[in-house]
Each structure stands twice: as structure tokens, then as C-alpha cells.
Amino acid sequence: MPALSTASAPATPAPRPAPGASPVLLHGQHASLLGRPLGPVLAAPAAALGVQAAALLPTLAPQARLAGALPFDRTAASHLQVVQAQTNPAAVQAWVQNQAEISSTSPLPVSNERQSPHTLDWSLTAEPSRAAYEASVARCVQRLRDVPASGEALHKVVLARTLLAQASQALNPWWLAQRLGADPHVLRYVAPLPVAAGDAPAWLVGATPERLLARRGRQVLSEPLAGSAPRLADASASRAQAEALQASAKDQQEHRYVVQAIADLLAPLCRQLRVPPQPTLHATATMWHLGTRIEGELRDPSPHALAQTSSLALAALLHPTPAVGGTPRAPALQALAELEPVPRGFYAGAVGWCDAHGDGDWHVSLRCARVQGARARLFAGAGIVASSSPQAEAAETRAKFNAMLHALGVRVPPLDAL
Numbered sequence: 298m299p300a301l302s303t304a305s306a307p308a309t310p311a312p313r314p315a316p317g318a319s320p321v322l323l324h325g326q327h328a329s330l331l332g333r334p335l336g337p338v339l340a341a342p343a344a345a346l347g348v349q350a351a352a353l354l355p356t357l358a359p360q361a362r363l364a365g366a367l368p369f370d371r372t373a374a375s376h377l378q379v380v381q382a383q384t385n386p387a388a389v390q391a392w393v394q395n396q397a398e399i400s401s402t403s404p405l406p407v408s409n410e411r412q413s414p415h416t417l418d419w420s421l422t423a424e425p426s427r428a429a430y431e432a433s434v435a436r437c438v439q440r441l442r443d444v445p446a447s448g449e450a451l452h453k454v455v456l457a458r459t460l461l462a463q464a465s466q467a468l469n470p471w472w473l474a475q476r477l478g479a480d481p482h483v484l485r486y487v488a489p490l491p492v493a494a495g496d497a498p499a500w501l502v503g504a505t506p507e508r509l510l511a512r513r514g515r516q517v518l519s520e521p522l523a524g525s526a527p528r529l530a531d532a533s534a535s536r537a538q539a540e541a542l543q544a545s546a547k548d549q550q551e552h553r554y555v556v557q558a559i560a561d562l563l564a565p566l567c568r569q570l571r572v573p574p575q576p577t578l579h580a581t582a583t584m585w586h587l588g589t590r591i592e593g594e595l596r597d598p599s600p601h602a603l604a605q606t607s608s609l610a611l612a613a614l615l616h617p618t619p620a621v622g623g624t625p626r627a628p629a630l631q632a633l634a635e636l637e638p639v640p641r642g643f644y645a646g647a648v649g650w651c652d653a654h655g656d657g658d659w660h661v662s663l664r665c666a667r668v669q670g671a672r673a674r675l676f677a678g679a680g681i682v683a684s685s686s687p688q689a690e691a692a693e694t695r696a697k698f699n700a701m702l703h704a705l706g707v708r709v710p711p712l713d714a715l
């Protein structure tokens with residue numbers, strides 16, 4: 298997979314974001330994109346995005362991208378904008394730093410970054426409570442073990458929970474993105490979200506380790522993750538966690554469902570598809586994951602076919618994978634809708650961009666918070682299979698909150714709390 302283009306451009310700071318016209322940021326080790334809105338929002342649901350993208354993308358100027366966020370629910374409206382792209386990483390970094398330091402939305406003062414992060418005044422509420430989440434996991438495990446009288450048997454459901462963090466002042470999403478920045482194994486993002494007229498602007502801010510789909514010409518790449526364990530401060534204990542994860546039949550099974558689903562969807566479109574037989578370890582600053590690098594070459598390289606299989610169309614085809622939904626897809630989505638009390642919105646959807654040729658990069662919107670005013674709602678999920686333990690899945694979701702809790706400057710409670 299070739300590296301993303303990093304055409305140079307002057308590092309001029311952009312004007313501060315106005316509500317309703319917020320830029321999109323995607324910033325990681327291999328790629329940076331800051332997109333300033335050029336036009337209206339494309340709100341098509343995922344199921345219709347392929348067709349809309351095929352018509353819209355060829356009209357884009359060379360430096361323009363269609364960028365933004367897809368919600369978890371395939372039938373809900375996406376929030377994509379045609380943007381003028383800045384792809385020079387240094388310029389993107391300078392812009393984020395600048396935005397983090399100015400008071401665009403009465404942010405937390407930047408001096409907090411240099412003070413102890415524990416000086417901020419936060420209140421944290423688990424929604425649902427950890428006990429209620431464990432009870433939902435237990436119900437889900439029972440369903441996974443039941444043999445259905447009719448219909449498809451359920452194999453995996455990803456169940457999410459949320460923490461509501463309330464600050465004493467409005468949050469600046471760029472400040473938060475800046476603080477999420479130290480981990481080279483994740484992609485940081487700030488994506489503006491739709492809000493009702495009169496409401497404060499809202500963003501999805503996160504640092505995701507999981508690539509849903511990238512496409513360059515006819516080359517496609519998907520890097521699903523599933524199967525997780527927290528990294529620990531003690532290096533040998535942490536290595537033991539990683540080894541236990543690799544040896545865990547439960548995590549390997551959870552992972553296989555995701556790889557199989559992606560391979561099944563990409564195979565008919567590809568003349569070659571390389572699917573490694575075993576996952577490898579993928580580390581972020583706070584978590585271990587099992588990951589598989591799936592690489593393919595699209596069957597038909599004609600301009601017409603490539604327009605139909607844009608990175609956006611392919612991302613919309615794969616979403617939601619069993620890394621965030623479950624398997625089989627329909628009954629898993631039904632189960633999680635019944636068991637999760639807080640709607641997911643744009644969590645566990647996708648964030649990314651697509652250019653005029655259909656090339657682009659889409660990541661699963663994980664390890665994130667919906668930020669609006671003084672509130673940040675954090676989301677984390679875990680893949681539940683028949684052998685899952687409710688306590689272990691609650692601990693896993695708790696560990697997945699850590700990166701965001703640290704970035705917010707919350708006094709991070711122990712792993713067995715919250």
C-alpha cells in the first residue's frame with residue numbers, strides 16, 4: 298500500500314471554525330488530512346453512499362476530498378463534506394496546535410496542558426452502570442448459547458457502554474485532539490457532527506487503532522482488530538497479557554468472525570485477496586489487540602469500475618463489520634439495539650476521506666467521545682461470544698476508556714472501578 302500523498306503546502310493557520318462549518322481532521326503516523334469545508338453536507342445513509350459517491354467524486358477538484366463521518370446505523374444520515382484538503386503533516390500539526398491554543402469555543406485553557414491534568418473539575422457517570430453492563434453481557438451470553446427455534450443462530454455481538462464526562466467549562470475539540478496525540482499506532486480524528494438548529498456545535502473526537510478500508514488505485518487494504526487486553530505498566534506482566542491474548546481461543550474466535558466477514562465481502566470484487574491465517578499483535582499505548590492485515594487487488598481496473606468501488610463505497614459495504622456489530626449482522630444489530638441503553642450515534646461508524654479518483658482511507662470511529670459544550674460522552678465496546686465472562690468484558694471496556702480519560706485530564710480510576 299503506497300503512503301498517502303503529502304503534497305506540500307504553506308503552513309498558514311486557518312481561521313477558527315465557525316459553527317456548522319467545522320473542518321475535519323484525520324492525523325496519524327502515515328497520513329494527515331485537514332479539510333476545510335467547501336460545500337454542503339452529504340447526508341446519505343451508508344447503503345446509498347456508493348451510488349452518490351460515484352456521481353459526486355469525479356466532479357471534485359484535485360485538492361478536494363469528500364471527508365467526514367458515517368454513523369453506526371447504516372440507515373442513518375452520514376455527515377460528509379467536500380473539503381479543501383491540507384495534507385502536509387507539519388502544517389496540519391501546526392494548525393491543530395494553534396486551534397488548541399485559541400479560544401474558539403470558550404475552551405479549557407491551554408495552560409491546563411502544562412498543569413497537572415488532575416486539576417480539572419470533572420464529574421463522571423457510567424451509562425449504563427458497570428453492573429448493568431455486566432447484566433446485559435450475561436443476557437447476551439445466554440442468547441449466544443441458546444439454540445434458536447427458528448432463524449439464524451447468533452455467534453457474536455459487540456456490546457458498548459458509555460461514560461458521560463461533565464466539565465466545568467466548554468471543551469475545545471482541538472485541545473482534546475492535541476492531547477490524544479502521543480500514540481503513533483492510532484489515527485486521531487476530529488469530525489464535526491450534525492446538531493439541531495440552535496444547539497452548540499458537536500464533534501466526534503478520538504484516536505482509533507482500526508483501519509476499515511483504504512484504497513489506492515486497485516489496491517485495497519483492511520486491518521480489522523478484535524480480541525483485546527489492557528497493556529499494563531509492568532513490562533513483563535504486560536507481555537504476559539499479550540501472550541495470553543494470542544493463546545486465547547475465545548479471542549481468536551472473536552477475531553475470526555471479523556476477518557471472515559470482510560474477506561467474504563471483498564473476495565467477489567478482488568482478483569487477489571491475501572488473508573493471513575493467523576492474527577498478529579497490535580499495540581496501542583493502552584491496549585493489546587489481535588489484528589489481521591487483509592490486502593487485495595480489485596478485479597476490474599476500468600475507470601467505470603473504480604468509480605463504483607471507491608474507498609467510500611467499499612467502506613460503506615463493509616460497515617458494520619463484526620468488530621463493532623456482530624455476526625450474523627442482522628440479528629447481532631437487533632440484539633445490541635435491544636441491550637444498549639444509549640444510542641451509538643457516530644461511535645463505531647467510520648471516519649475518513651475519499652478523493653476524486655475514489656482513493657481514500659476510512660477508519661472505524663473507536664476510542665472516541667462525542668464532545669458538545671462542557672460534555673464529552675465516551676464510548677467503548679467489547680465483542681461478546683458464548684464463552685465471554687461479563688466481568689472480563691466490563692474490564693475490557695473500562696480499559697478502552699483509558700486513552701480518552703487521560704486526554705481529558707480526568708483523574709483516572711483503577712481498572713476495577715467504573
Ligand SMILES: C=C(O[C@H]1C=CC=C(C(=O)O)[C@@H]1O)C(=O)O
Pocket residue numbers: 455457507522523524525586619620621645663664676677678679680697
Ligand atoms: C468496539 C471496540 O473495539 C473493537 C476493536 C478492537 C477490539 C475489539 C474487541 O476486542 O472487542 C472490538 O472489536 C471499541 O473499542 O469500542
